[in-house]
Amino acid sequence: MVISQLIFYTLAAFTLISSLFVVFSKNPIYSVLWLIVCFFTIAGHFVMLNAQFLAVVHIIVYSGAIMVLFLFTVMLLNLNKETEPHKPTLLKFGAVIAGGALFIIVIAAMRSSMPAPYVAPQLSEIGYVKNIGIKLYKDYTLPFEVASILFLSAMVGSVVLAKKERS
Amino acid sequence: MESTLQAVPQNWYLLLSTFMFCIGVMGVLLRRNAIIILMCIELMLNAVNLLLVSFSSYAGNAEGQVFVFFIMVVAAAEVAVGLALLVSIYRNVASTDIDILSKMKW
Numbered sequence: 001m002v003i004s005q006l007i008f009y010t011l012a013a014f015t016l017i018s019s020l021f022v023v024f025s026k027n028p029i030y031s032v033l034w035l036i037v038c039f040f041t042i043a044g045h046f047v048m049l050n051a052q053f054l055a056v057v058h059i060i061v062y063s064g065a066i067m068v069l070f071l072f073t074v075m076l077l078n079l080n081k082e083t084e085p086h087k088p089t090l091l092k093f094g095a096v097i098a099g100g101a102l103f104i105i106v107i108a109a110m111r112s113s114m115p116a117p118y119v120a121p122q123l124s125e126i127g128y129v130k131n132i133g134i135k136l137y138k139d140y141t142l143p144f145e146v147a148s149i150l151f152l153s154a155m156v157g158s159v160v161l162a163k164k165e166r167s
Numbered sequence: 168m169e170s171t172l173q174a175v176p177q178n179w180y181l182l183l184s185t186f187m188f189c190i191g192v193m194g195v196l197l198r199r200n201a202i203i204i205l206m207c208i209e210l211m212l213n214a215v216n217l218l219l220v221s222f223s224s225y226a227g228n229a230e231g232q233v234f235v236f237f238i239m240v241v242a243a244a245e246v247a248v249g250l251a252l253l254v255s256i257y258r259n260v261a262s263t264d265i266d267i268l269s270k271m272k273w
Contacts, residue, residue, distance in 0.1 A: 004174045012183050019187055019210055023194035028202060035206050042213050049224040050172060054232055058216075061239050066209070066246050073250045074202060077257050085199040085264040092197055099193030106185050114178060126229040127220075135229045136236070147240045154244035158251035164258070 008048060015041040028079045032070050039063045051127030172224060180221035187214035201256070201263040205249050212242050 018041065021034040039062040046055035087095075125131060136144060187210060194207030216235045223231025253263055260267055 002174045008175045008179065012179070015183065016186060016190070019190045022203075022206060022210060023190055023197060028200060031203055031206060035209070038210065039213070042217055045217055046220055049220055051220050051224060051232055054220060054235055057236065057239060061243055062209075062213075066243060069246060069250055070202065070206065073254065076254070077202075077263065079200065079202065079263065083262075085262075085266070087197065087199055095193055095196035098196055099189045102192055103185060103189040106189070107182070110181060110185070114181070126227060127224060127232060131229060132232055132236075135233055140233055140237075143237060147237060150240065150244055154247050158247045161248065162251035162254045 004048065008045075011041050011044045011048070015045070026084060027081045028074050028084065029071075032067060032074055035070070036063055036067050039067070046127075049127070050125070053127060053129045053132045177221060177225045180218065184214040184218040184221070187211075187217070199264050199266055201253055201265050201268075202250075204265065205246065205253070209242065209246070212238065 015038055018034045018038040022031050022038060025031050025034060039058065043055045043058045043063070046052075046058060126135075191207045191211035191214060194210065195204050198204055198207070216238055219231045219235050219238075223229065223235075256268065257263055
């Protein structure tokens with residue numbers, strides 16, 4: 001077995017196990033921490049797919065910014081195991097069955113159209129910072145600038161929403 | 168060391184991201200805490216990101232990775248606004264249980 005195959009299987013196992021823990025752990029803090037593990041393994045997948053730029057951005061944005069936001073909110077709202085609401089057991093079974101059925105349906109739909117096991121002929125270098133940067137600033141300049149407006153409006157909107165209302 | 172591009176068939180990435188997406192769907196259906204539901208939506212977004220990156224890397228086309236970059240931008244904005252909404256909801260009803268928030272139901 002090639003070493004990169006081994007790395008892929010280990011990373012995939014970690015990704016799936018940590019995402020299962022996100023869903024099934026009782027304490028919201030543990031869910032957030034498992035989600036951080038999950039994001040790090042996905043960044044590892046990006047590195048193995050030769051998308052270095054996206055791996056770094058993923059760690060900075062998700063594991064850095066978004067997870068800090070989640071952790072702060074969970075701690076600010078003082079959510080813990082005691083205050084955690086639960087659905088009745090019947091609904092839980094229903095949810096698990098619905099998720100499994102969705103998985104089976106998507107796999108069955110993919111099976112008929114799935115191509116033969118495909119490996120890339122040569123190592124692609126499109127994920128490097130230089131190539132992505134050229135693409136981003138040459139062909140996608142306008143969306144890049146519009147994204148900054150989106151960020152600005154999201155910032156203003158979140159401040160307005162989270163501010164205490166004066167009555 | 169060679170990357171997985173030559174060693175692992177792309178079908179495995181398809182399977183992995185489908186499974187992750189279904190775990191996210193299951194979490195949305197299973198949990199009642201709104202923050203956990205937001206986290207499961209992040210999980211689904213990440214499954215789609217992984218799929219896009221794998222397709223773009225295997226096909227040698229940079230457009231998919233640019234799309235993933237923009238998806239990350241939108242996800243960050245979405246989380247900021249969503250958590251602000253949750254904080255203001257918590258201030259009003261002192262809970263993040265989504266079953267309490269049924270005023271829009273007729």
